[in-house]
Amino acid sequence: MSELDEIFHKLGLEVNRAYDRTAVISMTARVGSTAFVSALTSCGLSGRPIREIFNPRSSMKDLSEKFKPSSLVDYLNQYYGQETSGVLAFKTNWIDFATVVNWTGNHFREIFPEVKFVHIERKDKVAQAYSLWKANEYNIWHREAGAKYESPVVGQVPLGPIKNNLANLQAEETKWQQYFEMNEIVPHRVYFEDFSENLTDAVSGAFQYFTGEMPEKKPVSSLVRSSDERDTMVLFDLHSRLTDEAMSNDDETRR
Numbered sequence: 001m002s003e004l005d006e007i008f009h010k011l012g013l014e015v016n017r018a019y020d021r022t023a024v025i026s027m028t029a030r031v032g033s034t035a036f037v038s039a040l041t042s043c044g045l046s047g048r049p050i051r052e053i054f055n056p057r058s059s060m061k062d063l064s065e066k067f068k069p070s071s072l073v074d075y076l077n078q079y080y081g082q083e084t085s086g087v088l089a090f091k092t093n094w095i096d097f098a099t100v101v102n103w104t105g106n107h108f109r110e111i112f113p114e115v116k117f118v119h120i121e122r123k124d125k126v127a128q129a130y131s132l133w134k135a136n137e138y139n140i141w142h143r144e145a146g147a148k149y150e151s152p153v154v155g156q157v158p159l160g161p162i163k164n165n166l167a168n169l170q171a172e173e174t175k176w177q178q179y180f181e182m183n184e185i186v187p188h189r190v191y192f193e194d195f196s197e198n199l200t201d202a203v204s205g206a207f208q209y210f211t212g213e214m215p216e217k218k219p220v221s222s223l224v225r226s227s228d229e230r231d232t233m234v235l236f237d238l239h240s241r242l243t244d245e246a247m248s249n250d251d252e253t254r255r
Contacts (some may be wrong), residue, residue: 020114021088022084022112023210024112024115025117026097028185031192034220036190036199036203036221040219042219048079054092055096063075072103098175098179119180121190122192123190127235128192130231130234131226133161133224138150157234162238186217200219203219204219207219
């Protein structure tokens with residue numbers, strides 16, 4: 001039984017909501033979701049910070065201990081008790097979301113009414129896999145403007161962990177796409193490469209998708225990209241090495 005299952009075992013499923021719409025920011029690791037949701041919060045989508053409220057390793061465990069909720073909806077109502085927009089907004093990875101879907105069952109649409117999804121992706125999957133490796137290696141997951149941090153040099157990054165990250169991230173992305181297709185959901189898609197160049201347009205578009213209106217406040221976030229020119233060179237090297245390895249494997253297969 002997972003940590004999230006254990007938490008859900010203690011919660012009932014009665015429905016008495018304090019909110020009437022649901023905004024889900026779905027994602028996989030290292031797509032810039034923290035910066036994106038902080039900007040989405042800044043322009044007024046939610047009165048509370050948009051967090052991974054179903055992550056048993058951080059937010060949900062801490063909040064459940066604080067609120068001591070009697071049901072899942074009581075937990076959500078307490079977290080959004082000071083919310084005035086009526087929008088239940090949260091971000092989630094696939095593993096946590098799948099547990100929520102399984103536990104709520106036929107009650108899902110009651111507990112999460114008028115649900116809409118903004119799905120954050122990254123076009124360059126190798127860059128995403130490398131970013132995940134670097135975050136784990138140096139324990140740096142977010143970067144404030146002006147902050148200094150360590151980066152590896154060309155040739156220092158092993159291919160094994162990068163390939164493992166690529167496989168795991170792709171498997172999780174596939175689960176999201178299967179869920180969307182099975183439930184006839186067409187999410188609003190946002191790409192890291194686009195909003196890292198123009199945060200205002202990307203966040204404003206997501207806000208409009210959720211609410212039907214453009215935000216009155218300009219989206220802002222104190223977080224910036226955690227990569228620099230050295231990372232660009234490392235990525236070029238990784239792409240080259242992965243391509244060379246793939247070509248070598250193809251040659252071996254044809255022999």
